[in-house]
Amino acid sequence: MLKNYFKIALRNLKRSKANTAINVLGLSMGIACAILIFTLIKFHLSFDSFHPExxxxxxxxxxxxxxxxxxxxxxxxxxxxxxxxxxxxxxxxxxxxxxxxxxxxxxxxxxxxxxxxxxxxxxxxxxxxxxxxxxxxxxxxxxxxxxxxxxxxxxxxxxxxxxxxxxxxxxxxxxxxxxxxxxxxxxxxxxxxxxxxxxxxxxxxxxxxxxxxxxxxxxxxxxxxxxxxxxxxxxxxxxxxxxxxxxxxxxxxxxxxxxxxxxxxxxxxxHSDINFDGVMPKKDIWALSLIAIFIIITASFNFINMATAQALSRSKEIGIRKALGSLRYQVFWQFVAETALVVFSSTCLAFILIILSLPFVSNLSGIPFNISFLYDRSVLLFLAALTILITFISGTYPGLILAGFQPVLALKGKLSLKHVGGIKLRKGLVTMQLAISQLLIIGTLVIIRQMEFTRKTDLGFTKDAVVMLPLPAKEQTKLSALRSELTALPGVKTISFCNQVPASEQNNNFEIVYAGRTQKENYDVIFKAADDQYLSLFGLRLVAGRNIYPSDTIREYLVNETLIKRLGISKEDAIGKNITVNDQKGSITGVVKDFHNQSLHAAIDPLCITTAVNYYSTCAIKVSTQNLKTTLAGIQKSWTTVFPENIYQHEFLDQRIAHFYEQDNKTLQLIQLFTTITIIISCLGLYGLVAFVASQKTKEVGIRKVLGASIQSIIWIFGKEFTQLLLIAFIFAAPLAWLIMNNWLQNFAYRIEIGVQIFIYAILSSFCVVIITVGYKAVKATLVNPVKSLRSE
Structure with a gap:
């Protein structure tokens, strides 16, 4: 019996090659994405799980x-x-x-x-x-x-x-x-x-x-x-x-x-707690899990749509089987066997897609994937469970529909749409697919806009053409020798010794006591050690007072506007006042305009800048972009002359700042990839539904053409239905997307507003996808000779 099920299933699948191809392609992409996402999540959840205790x-x-x-x-x-x-x-x-x-x-x-x-x-x-x-x-x-x-x-x-x-x-x-x-x-x-x-x-x-x-x-x-x-x-x-x-x-x-x-x-x-320097936030793990579920649902809905659309064409086959004695459960399991065959074929194709995409996904996620992960026991168990789940989701409803046909009506050809769930069911499934696609599109657009915002936001300092070198030793003789060597290079503009550049993820936070106050302030201040060239090199602006004078010890402080506000004094009153930071007393000589001292994830903190040679660990160099290669070679030679026992390394400041958002960018790229795949799967579903609608409107289209209807008006018959579905999907997707992405943006102290333009872009992009998908099949249907359309049964 089982052998017979699969033999008949194979014949039916061969007979409907186009529908089979759409189903296999959609399911294979869904399965491949689900396995990759499962592996990503499993990898991050497995961190340090191998310790016995x-x-x-x-x-x-x-x-x-x-x-x-x-x-x-x-x-x-x-x-x-x-x-x-x-x-x-x-x-x-x-x-x-x-x-x-x-x-x-x-x-x-x-x-x-x-x-x-x-x-x-x-x-x-x-x-x-x-x-x-x-x-x-x-x-x-x-x-x-x-x-x-x-x-x-x-x-x-x-x-x-x-x-x-x-x-x-x-x-x-x-x-x-x-x-x-x-x-x-x-x-x-x-x-x-x-x-x-x-x-x-x-x-x-x-x-x-x-x-x-x-x-x-x-x-x-x-x-x-x-x-x-x-x-x-x-x-x-x-x-x-x-x-x-x-x-x-x-x-x-x-x-x-x-x-x-x-x-x-x-x-x-x-590994996941970002408050304590976690790498993979739980929000990202949940987002990837949700995307995997969306993709599987979208692919399964495609199958249901295609299967129920074909149900009427198979009505006589089912009628004959029932007339010859087939029981309802036998018809049901025959269709489930067909579904299992499609899912099995899709799984095989999914493995091929995964193998081909491994280098790309590995580079994208930063995880060293290789072919061996496909043989991992947990992956195989997940795949087995996923295959059973997809077979159940995709095969149960169409199987019940087919098994429920009445043989008399089936053999007389009197079954109608109401017997196969009707067009409303298929429209509902497509609407859900479109809603999922728009939800992901809106999310992707918000992340893209926020990443653009981080790149384009004025950080309050100059980050271009700044080279940073490590300082292995802090002896004044070494620092003076290095400054002399570098100053002699024609491509070097400004040199500054410091412990940290203006924006850094590694800051020293110290207590502060303001002049005349007996208690320390109820906040810490970021302490940056730097020489008198720091302001000039990074383009930091003074809004009051003067720059610090050259010194080897702490005598004077520059403070930012945020610290002045926290102290509750004016910029003018601050000049000349003493502050004690980490038990080091000095007078305030100037107030610096606020600049971002960390990534845009964090708010600007109270900050002070002072001379302290024993803290210096970085040499920052402002260079000319002309003959940059020659300048960098000269910098390396000069540094190596002063520190011959150390390994030379340099880094550009804009590259270091880009590291602040490395995890955000990886998340964006992964979401973009899976969103694109979800849209492709949805397009396959749309195409299947349009094909079904076109087959149901064959005579209507023929009559309209005979009566003089234009091609544009006939295309609009198809287009308006799907436009309505798109708008309904948008009504459901937009509020949910706003809630999710507004919550994600809370991770940034400085962030974009989710404006109406994002939703306009999302609906327009979805509309373009629908036009392309629906338009092709609609135009093909309208170009059919009306004589042939009117002859069709």
């Missing part, structure tokens, strides 16, 4: 409750050390301090012995490797990093540095200062972990690398210094969180008791 691993994080709450994945070093001593909640704890973009050299090796590690290094306590499952290939797991000046590296790093040599006992040097002996080799780090460092150093050497971070500090912290814990069996995170206020009240005084708040963050939330 993952459900008990937490990170202690900081919430700074000032005028606004600020969040940090880091904590003061004293908090982590003291809390684990005073409370018995934790089975294991480990402090870790990460420094990215570090230079590693091999001091006892000649030739190429310097390496720039973008992910940097991590100073970790020994229990870090009892918390996280990073297996050790070689070395004593019980004594990992227990001794100072010891290091462990991944197998990849060992091969990179030493080739086939045994790396155990070899020495590596950090930033040309600290030597470490390799005592162990780790397995290569998996792709799905946020712990990307491949070089781990003894935490006991942190005091040699960064004394300020290593000291017992209660009021200062670095985002890079984090504390991970494993709760004891039976201990709840809520119990620990309730203990933190008591801990804070014991160790902090006055306003600090309200300001400093700590809590546990589950390991499973780290």
């Amino acid at each position: 993952k459900n008990r691993i937490y990170r202690i994080v900081t919430e700074d409750h000032l005028e606004q709450i600020t969040y940090s994945p880091g904590i003061p070093s004293a908090v982590g050390n003291t809390f684990r001593r005073e409370y018995p909640f934790f089975e294991k704890t480990a402090m870790v301090y990460v420094r990215k973009k570090r230079q590693i050299s091999l001091p006892y090796r000649t030739g190429d012995n310097k390496f720039q590690e973008e992910e940097g290094v991590a100073f970790a306590e020994p229990d870090f490797f009892k918390i996280f499952n990073f297996p050790l290939i070689t070395g004593d797991r019980n004594n990992i990093l227990s001794e100072p000046n010891t290091a462990i590296v991944t197998n990849r790093i060992a091969r990179k540095y030493f080739g086939n040599e045994n790396p155990i006992g070899k020495t590596i040097r950090l930033d040309n200062k600290l030597d470490f002996q390799i005592t162990g080799i780790l397995q290569d780090i998996p792709k799905n972990t946020d712990r990307r460092q491949e070089i781990y150093l003894s935490y006991k050497n942190l005091k040699d690398h960064n004394p300020w971070v290593a000291q017992e500090n209660w009021l200062g912290y670095a985002h890079e210094q984090q504390c991970f814990v494993v709760l004891k069996q039976g201990v709840l995170a809520s119990t620990v969180n309730k203990a933190f206020p008591e801990f804070t009240n014991r160790h902090y005084q006055g306003d600090y008791q309200k300001e400093w708040q700590f809590r546990l963050q589950p390991l499973s939330d780290i």
Whole structure:
């Protein structure tokens, strides 16, 4: 019986080649997109899920409750050390301090012995490797990093540095200062972990690398210094969180008791919580999931439309089967077998589409996809469930319609549209497809407009033709030598030493006390160290006072307008007043016009600029765009002359700012891709419905042509129906799209307004798609000889 079902199904599919092709193409694109989206979501949800004690691993994080709450994945070093001593909640704890973009050299090796590690290094306590499952290939797991000046590296790093040599006992040097002996080799780090460092150093050497971070500090912290814990069996995170206020009240005084708040963050939330530097927001994961559902629904509706449209042409076949004794359930399962055959063919084609698109999708998403992911057990289970679901959604309703035909009416050819669900059902399905398409189109347009806004918005400073170089050393002699070398280059206009450029994701936030006030302000101020050329190079404008004078120490401050407003004073009154930032007193000499000190996701913060050589880490150079290649070569030569032991690297400021929106742009590109596919699938559905409508209006079109109707008026008969469907779809899609995208825009402190023009563009673009899709079939129907139309049955 089953064999017979599939044999007949194959014959019917061959007989309707055009409809079969539309169904297979639509479903294959839908299945391919669903698998790719599932894999994307699975990858992001799997981060750090391979650790055996993952459900008990937490990170202690900081919430700074000032005028606004600020969040940090880091904590003061004293908090982590003291809390684990005073409370018995934790089975294991480990402090870790990460420094990215570090230079590693091999001091006892000649030739190429310097390496720039973008992910940097991590100073970790020994229990870090009892918390996280990073297996050790070689070395004593019980004594990992227990001794100072010891290091462990991944197998990849060992091969990179030493080739086939045994790396155990070899020495590596950090930033040309600290030597470490390799005592162990780790397995290569998996792709799905946020712990990307491949070089781990003894935490006991942190005091040699960064004394300020290593000291017992209660009021200062670095985002890079984090504390991970494993709760004891039976201990709840809520119990620990309730203990933190008591801990804070014991160790902090006055306003600090309200300001400093700590809590546990589950390991499973780290990758997605953007408040604490998460990479993939949960909103994006939900958006991709919703798009996958939309695509599958759209493709399934296509199949239902096409199948029910063909039902009348198969009425006599069903009538004969029933007259010869076929039961209703047999007819139903025959059609389900046809659906399963189409879905199976679509799945095979989907695999081909996925394989062809893998390089493109991998580049788009930033995930290193390869063919092996198709054989992953979870992907295969998802595919099996998806195939069954699509077969059920697409095959059940048309199967019930066909199985319900009355044999007498079917054989006499007296079945009408009401027996196959009517034209209203098909119009309803197409309307839903159009609504989904418009929802995605509006969403895409909003994201595009916001991304354009971020690119075109005046940030308040000059970002073009600015080259940034690292400063490996802060000695005044080195800085003076570098300035002299660079000044001699013809293409160099201005040079400034600073710790951060105007807009940066890594800022120092310090307390501020204004002159005459005994209490610190209820907010932190961003601290930027820079020389007197900073304003000139970046085109920052003074609205009051003068620029700071050259100095090696902190004597004077420039402040921005936002800080003046927060202090509640006028620009003129601020000049000459003293402020104390991070216990460093100086007088305000000028007020700088506000500029964006972070991405447009964040509001402009109170900010000060002062001279402090010990903070300088960047050399910013304004260059001429003429003979740029020659200028860059000269800059490299000059820098290498001053810092011969370091690896030269440069970066343009506009490129760094573009990194602020890297994740947003990836999300936009993915949504654009899947929106385009959804529109294509909807077009296939439209084409199928137009073909059905045209077949039902064959005689009507013939009569109208005989009576003198023009081609344009006949085309409008088709066009007005679909225009109505489009408008109905827009009425449903527009409010929902506004709600969703307005919520997405809340992630930006500076954002566009969702104006009426976006909705106009969306409806016009949808209208163009409908015209192209409907117009082709409508014109073809109107050009048929009316004599043939009137003869048709």
